[in-house]
Amino acid sequence: MSTESASPANAVELTGITKRFPGVIANADVNIAVRPGTVHAIVGENGAGKSTLMKILYGMQRPDEGTIAVDGAVVEFHSPADAIKAGIGMVHQHFMLADNLTVLENVVLGSEPRSRGGLDFATARAKILDISSNYGLGVEPDRLVDELGVGERQRVEILKVLYRGARTLILDEPTAVLVPQEVDELFGNLRELKAEGLTILFISHKLDEVLSVADDITVVRRGTTVASVRPGDVTARQLAELMVGSALPVPELRDSTVTDEAVLDVAGLTVRTGDGRIVLDDLSFTIHAGEVLGIAGVEGNGQAELVEALMGIRSPSAGTLTLGGKVINRMSTKHRREAGMAYIPEDRHRQGLLLEASLWENRILGHQTRRPNVRGPLLDIGGARADTQRIVDEYDVRTPSIEVAATALSGGNQQKLIVGREMSGDPVVLLASHPTRGVDVGAQAAIWEHIRRARANRLAVLMISADLDELIGMSDRLAVILRGRLVSYFDPKAVTPQELGSAMTGATGEAER
Amino acid sequence: MKRLTPRAVALAVAAPVGALVFAALVCVVILLITGHSPADTVEAMISSAKRPRTSVIALNNATNYYLAAVAVAIGFRMNLFNIGVDGQYRLAAMLSAALAGASFMEGLPSFLRIAMTMIAAMLVGALWAGLAGFLKVTRGVSEVISTIMLNAIATALVAFLLNPRRLAILEGNDIRTPPITEGGWVPNIPYPGTNSEIHGLILVAALVGFLYWFVLARTRFGFELRATGLSESAAVASGVSVKKMVFLSMLLSGAVAGLVGMPELLGGAHAYSLNFPPGIGFIGIAVALLGRNHPLGIAFAAVLWGVLDASSNGLDVAGVPKEIVVIMQGVIVLSVVVAYELVRRYRVRLEQREVGRALGTTKPLEEVSA
Numbered sequence A: 001m002s003t004e005s006a007s008p009a010n011a012v013e014l015t016g017i018t019k020r021f022p023g024v025i026a027n028a029d030v031n032i033a034v035r036p037g038t039v040h041a042i043v044g045e046n047g048a049g050k051s052t053l054m055k056i057l058y059g060m061q062r063p064d065e066g067t068i069a070v071d072g073a074v075v076e077f078h079s080p081a082d083a084i085k086a087g088i089g090m091v092h093q094h095f096m097l098a099d100n101l102t103v104l105e106n107v108v109l110g111s112e113p114r115s116r117g118g119l120d121f122a123t124a125r126a127k128i129l130d131i132s133s134n135y136g137l138g139v140e141p142d143r144l145v146d147e148l149g150v151g152e153r154q155r156v157e158i159l160k161v162l163y164r165g166a167r168t169l170i171l172d173e174p175t176a177v178l179v180p181q182e183v184d185e186l187f188g189n190l191r192e193l194k195a196e197g198l199t200i201l202f203i204s205h206k207l208d209e210v211l212s213v214a215d216d217i218t219v220v221r222r223g224t225t226v227a228s229v230r231p232g233d234v235t236a237r238q239l240a241e242l243m244v245g246s247a248l249p250v251p252e253l254r255d256s257t258v259t260d261e262a263v264l265d266v267a268g269l270t271v272r273t274g275d276g277r278i279v280l281d282d283l284s285f286t287i288h289a290g291e292v293l294g295i296a297g298v299e300g301n302g303q304a305e306l307v308e309a310l311m312g313i314r315s316p317s318a319g320t321l322t323l324g325g326k327v328i329n330r331m332s333t334k335h336r337r338e339a340g341m342a343y344i345p346e347d348r349h350r351q352g353l354l355l356e357a358s359l360w361e362n363r364i365l366g367h368q369t370r371r372p373n374v375r376g377p378l379l380d381i382g383g384a385r386a387d388t389q390r391i392v393d394e395y396d397v398r399t400p401s402i403e404v405a406a407t408a409l410s411g412g413n414q415q416k417l418i419v420g421r422e423m424s425g426d427p428v429v430l431l432a433s434h435p436t437r438g439v440d441v442g443a444q445a446a447i448w449e450h451i452r453r454a455r456a457n458r459l460a461v462l463m464i465s466a467d468l469d470e471l472i473g474m475s476d477r478l479a480v481i482l483r484g485r486l487v488s489y490f491d492p493k494a495v496t497p498q499e500l501g502s503a504m505t506g507a508t509g510e511a512e513r
Numbered sequence B: 001m002k003r004l005t006p007r008a009v010a011l012a013v014a015a016p017v018g019a020l021v022f023a024a025l026v027c028v029v030i031l032l033i034t035g036h037s038p039a040d041t042v043e044a045m046i047s048s049a050k051r052p053r054t055s056v057i058a059l060n061n062a063t064n065y066y067l068a069a070v071a072v073a074i075g076f077r078m079n080l081f082n083i084g085v086d087g088q089y090r091l092a093a094m095l096s097a098a099l100a101g102a103s104f105m106e107g108l109p110s111f112l113r114i115a116m117t118m119i120a121a122m123l124v125g126a127l128w129a130g131l132a133g134f135l136k137v138t139r140g141v142s143e144v145i146s147t148i149m150l151n152a153i154a155t156a157l158v159a160f161l162l163n164p165r166r167l168a169i170l171e172g173n174d175i176r177t178p179p180i181t182e183g184g185w186v187p188n189i190p191y192p193g194t195n196s197e198i199h200g201l202i203l204v205a206a207l208v209g210f211l212y213w214f215v216l217a218r219t220r221f222g223f224e225l226r227a228t229g230l231s232e233s234a235a236v237a238s239g240v241s242v243k244k245m246v247f248l249s250m251l252l253s254g255a256v257a258g259l260v261g262m263p264e265l266l267g268g269a270h271a272y273s274l275n276f277p278p279g280i281g282f283i284g285i286a287v288a289l290l291g292r293n294h295p296l297g298i299a300f301a302a303v304l305w306g307v308l309d310a311s312s313n314g315l316d317v318a319g320v321p322k323e324i325v326v327i328m329q330g331v332i333v334l335s336v337v338v339a340y341e342l343v344r345r346y347r348v349r350l351e352q353r354e355v356g357r358a359l360g361t362t363k364p365l366e367e368v369s370a
Helices: A049-057 A080-085 A103-108 A121-134 A150-163 A178-194 A209-214 A235-243 A303-311 A333-338 A349-353 A357-362 A381-394 A412-421 A441-456 A468-474 A498-502 B008-034 B038-050 B052-076 B085-101 B110-139 B142-160 B202-218 B218-229 B232-237 B242-259 B260-271 B280-290 B295-311 B312-317 B323-361 B362-370
Strands: A014-022 A026-036 A039-043 A065-070 A074-075 A088-091 A168-172 A198-202 A218-220 A224-229 A262-272 A276-287 A292-295 A317-324 A341-344 A429-433 A460-464 A477-482 A483-489 B169-171 B174-176
Touching: A014 A049, A026 A039, A026 A049, A026 A477, A039 A049, A039 A349, A049 A168, A065 A235, A065 A333, A065 B110, A074 B312, A080 A088, A080 A235, A088 A150, A103 A121, A103 A429, A121 A150, A150 A168, A178 A198, A178 A209, A198 A209, A198 A468, A209 A235, A209 B052, A218 A235, A218 A333, A218 B280, A224 A235, A224 A441, A235 A441, A262 A303, A276 A303, A276 A460, A276 A483, A292 A468, A303 A341, A303 A381, A303 A429, A303 A498, A303 B242, A341 A349, A341 B169, A349 A412, A349 B232, A357 A381, A357 A412, A381 A412, A412 A441, A429 B038, A441 A460, A441 A468, A460 B260, A468 A498, A477 A498, A483 A498, A498 B085, B008 B038, B008 B242, B008 B295, B008 B323, B038 B052, B038 B295, B038 B312, B052 B085, B052 B202, B052 B242, B052 B260, B085 B110, B085 B260, B085 B280, B110 B260, B202 B218, B202 B242, B202 B260, B218 B232, B218 B242, B232 B242, B280 B295, B280 B323, B295 B312, B295 B323
Parallel strands: A026 A224, A039 A198, A039 A218, A088 A168, A168 A198, A292 A460, A292 A477, A341 A429, A429 A460
Antiparallel strands: A014 A026, A014 A065, A065 A074, A218 A224, A262 A276, A262 A317, A477 A483, B169 B174
16 A cells, blocks of 8 residues: 555555575566656676566466555466456567457457457447547557558557456566667557556666656566665666666776787778678778777668678678788688687577587587597597686676577576687687677676686677677777778777667768768 | 487486387277287287397398488488488488499409499489489579479489490399399398398498587588578678588489488399388488487487387287388377477476576576466
């Protein structure tokens, strides 16, 4: 019950919720009070226990201890049906819509309106249009879901929940699948819902979004609620530190270690797609020993093609690649790797790992021609195991054993394994595509530190990232790629994320040329 | 590779055993519907299987099936579907039989004759499979399509060559390649209680199985092959030339396929004739599936298939159509494919949960319940 007598009862109040799974405590003593008519954000790192908590609130799991109160009355949910009856609805991260049905059919699916033995679509259509216009959702009931974009599908999911009478909506990572414009639209919808008196529980780990849309924020860490704050009172950094429980790592380089020894030289690199479209247009740059060259750019401007061309996965139609004074244009990927090129791929599941193979087999991957993994044509399994254990220890890969399959590890630990592997065998140049994407801040700090250390040992690094703070903090030089061309260079010490951002979209980049 | 814990073994065995039990139940139902006694059927099969002669036939069948299944499994490990083992082994057996029966071979030492025959068979098999590999690598032709077509071409080619005007002789009603004289035979292994003998080349099958395991698990080439099968994109990024691997593994698969006809040719028939056993390549696909591409698993599956085939002959005596065995084999294959996938998913989740438990995180649990 709310202690403020003037305000109405909390829309949802969780008190002392604890949930144990065999061997693990997923939630411990969670307390959350959600005021009606607000957007309440639940933030926390991956694995902090946010999703379990929401499943408890939605009746998918039952708490071992603690109570749930809706509008001041204590309730007990045995299934999502109970939660829906109490006015709680959930919009899942992965949409649950049938593509070949219309919006109308999807919305009524499972709670079809009946009249005289048949389905009463007219009433349903009227109700949907009514909800849609009330909350500004702009949903057209007769379109096929198949034709809808991601943002529209999400609005259909929201409408589905509202159709069932929900007064409190749980949105599980709703922005994960959206592009920035769609995120803005979603936030607009959320504000309208809020204005109509609905309550929204917004689960996220994107802090800037949370700060812009939420009225209250509850921080979850290691399964328990550690803080409740108002967005006006905290900065994104403070919020992040609450999430992690310690001071955040800062991407920064100390003294310059740049030498004048060119390691990787790219001259006039041009790459075309199979149908002749130019994706990289006459790129030229040099990376020196001990230097990090950061590449900033909106995704899809040629970054993926650049690293693939450098690794020999994609063949360029023109240009010269020189590694340590030797032209490597005709070298295979295998020989480039043997010559000291290391590669942290953008998509670790697609290019970096054999998900169903053990960690030590993944240690061999990409290094299958070199010690300690092989002796002549034979695998040196003992050597590979021992070196995998070294990586696990040095890079703090959290795993019970090196025998487990890579797919069993969390994303951050998979990434640490990849970084550890690629740093093995004394590379001379590292191509790092989004080296800290999707990893938690602890792993992020560790990966940055390893890159810094290798840089001090004269490693040349090409770093591509969507995280501008990372790029600015970790680069000795910054280049902006736009439509397959390097359009401008910046000094990371002098540039602001805003300047970089406008160069990435072409607002200033063209002017400087 | 994976460590052998009791649970890992139990998980590995669960799927095939479950599939076998399910297939047996389906057969019981079919027998009951068609008015036969399941008990009598089982009794007839068991009493047939107990006879030493049946055991020998079962083992000899199993030898052929094993070689065919290893040939298929080499492709499977690369995500290649070599349906052409059938055509590869028939063409290889026919041509190597013609070589082994040729008169100039008579004067050569026995060992050399046998080695030449087998190497010729492997080369022909590799060549026939290599055609499919070449088409895939250079023109992007699906190996499924090309090997099926090559099977048909092999059938026509064998029919063309197996003609008295070309490589064959007419003997009574039978057309066959010139019989191999005794110096070119592989000695068989006697079995107590029967005149039938076990093909000596069963040892070659065992050696092939061992090499298959060794190359895959212990060599760089085998690692690259497995990596390509697990994730082609990761293999490419790691410096594996996928085209080279496709071509090489098709050659290897075909070479092993070439050996499939050898036990029968060098240990039994001593000539390639119209009666030469057909269809072993397709059985090999089923056996490789059941054996999970594992050298020991394939061995168990091959023996099971051999025993089922050999003991089915006893069913006619009991008045039960022996086609019930074919139904059983079919149900086994279908159900085992489903069962393996279920066990695989369960294993992945189990492992994620264990890692989660060991590290005290909640992430895997959320995924399990999602």
